[in-house]
Amino acid sequence: MYFLTQDSIRQGLAKAQQQETSLNLGDRTAYVGASDIGQCTRKAILSKTSPRAPSLQDLIRFARGHLAEEILASALQDVRPERQVELSADIPYCWACHWWDFYTPAEPAHCPNCGNPIHLVPIKAHCDFVFDDDLVLECKSSPLVGIQDSWEMQLQTQMLLYEHCLQKSSQGVILVMDLAGGALQITDPYVLDPNKVGDIIRRAITIWKGVVEASSAPDPESLDLKTEPGPLCGWCEYLGTCPAFKGEELPDDLVTFFEQYQHLCRAEKAAKAEKDTLRDQVLAMLEPGKYVAGDLRISLFNRSRTTTDIKALGSLLEELGQDITEFQNTSPYQVLDVKSA
Ligand code: SF4
Numbered sequence: 001m002y003f004l005t006q007d008s009i010r011q012g013l014a015k016a017q018q019q020e021t022s023l024n025l026g027d028r029t030a031y032v033g034a035s036d037i038g039q040c041t042r043k044a045i046l047s048k049t050s051p052r053a054p055s056l057q058d059l060i061r062f063a064r065g066h067l068a069e070e071i072l073a074s075a076l077q078d079v080r081p082e083r084q085v086e087l088s089a090d091i092p093y094c095w096a097c098h099w100w101d102f103y104t105p106a107e108p109a110h111c112p113n114c115g116n117p118i119h120l121v122p123i124k125a126h127c128d129f130v131f132d133d134d135l136v137l138e139c140k141s142s143p144l145v146g147i148q149d150s151w152e153m154q155l156q157t158q159m160l161l162y163e164h165c166l167q168k169s170s171q172g173v174i175l176v177m178d179l180a181g182g183a184l185q186i187t188d189p190y191v192l193d194p195n196k197v198g199d200i201i202r203r204a205i206t207i208w209k210g211v212v213e214a215s216s217a218p219d220p221e222s223l224d225l226k227t228e229p230g231p232l233c234g235w236c237e238y239l240g241t242c243p244a245f246k247g248e249e250l251p252d253d254l255v256t257f258f259e260q261y262q263h264l265c266r267a268e269k270a271a272k273a274e275k276d277t278l279r280d281q282v283l284a285m286l287e288p289g290k291y292v293a294g295d296l297r298i299s300l301f302n303r304s305r306t307t308t309d310i311k312a313l314g315s316l317l318e319e320l321g322q323d324i325t326e327f328q329n330t331s332p333y334q335v336l337d338v339k340s341a
């Protein structure tokens with residue numbers, strides 16, 4: 001049983017994941033990937049220049065993503081889409097005057113603007129699935145709230161590179177497979193948004209410049225890199241040194257207090273997930289009615305809820321020359337957010 005320790009499992013998973021990454025994604029430090037463009041700039045730069053050994057939790061999360069792709073691949077075995085399609089390009093960029101052109105037919109050696117040498121910023125996308133009708137599918141394995149924008153940016157980058165490399169346009173969808181809950185969500189198809197192209201290119205250039213700067217810095221984590229705090233910060237390996245989360249040092253007794261608070265938050269989350277699973281099982285077993293289970297008296301009934309379509313209401317008010325904010329009140333409330341670095 002000596003091999004069944006948390007650490008041996010972590011090491012085994014890390015090795016398997018490293019092999020798979022280098023097979024499918026190559027050397028991720030040598031280019032800016034579509035997922036880098038979708039995520040926090042500081043994290044994207046540091047993950048290339050100051051890599052940390054992933055935690056067991058991270059590794060299980062990565063493996064879960066891989067599992068979702070395998071499940072989907074088996075569901076699509078009759079359609080046989082291409083998998084892990086690599087698309088790559090270089091952006092000619094001038095470090096002196098910040099000129100760039102993604103669509104130049106021949107890569108210039110010198111900047112047409114200022115005459116300084118041109119540098120090439122390498123960008124790559126790995127599309128999870130590509131179908132015969134030019135549909136690109138990005139598969140995700142957890143319905144994390146609030147990161148749709150980041151996923152969309154990743155998909156837009158894939159569609160941009162698809163158009164650039166294959167000279168044809170594509171559509172893209174994001175499929176979210178919740179492995180724990182067994183639920184599946186598929187977005188409506190997206191097309192490449194021309195207004196996002198400049199953003200994508202500028203983000204890629206910023207990340208690449210950061211990578212070049214951080215590669216020669218003695219302590220990359222102390223550099224003043226652009227931070228973009230969001231829901232994924234709780235999973236970020238660079239949270240401990242992140243300037244976005246700098247604050248006043250608390251005394252030791254408060255440290256214990258917050259550790260306990262954090263512990264209870266986790267327990268609450270786990271209990272909620274367990275409670276929701278039990279509730280789904282009960283709802284699948286019973287019809288509405290009244291039931292007795294030992295000392296428990298149970299009623300299961302349908303209730304209706306009324307919702308207001310705020311977007312439609314906003315449009316209607318706009319037609320009437322009014323703004324919905326005139327009918328809204330804002331009141332302050334406190335938010336306590338605790339993350340573990
Ligand atoms: S903690 Fe958040 S803002 Fe800071 S580097 Fe990580 S992802 Fe970016």
Ligand SMILES: [Zn+2]
Pocket residue numbers: 094095096097098099111112113114115116
């Ligand atoms: Zn220039």
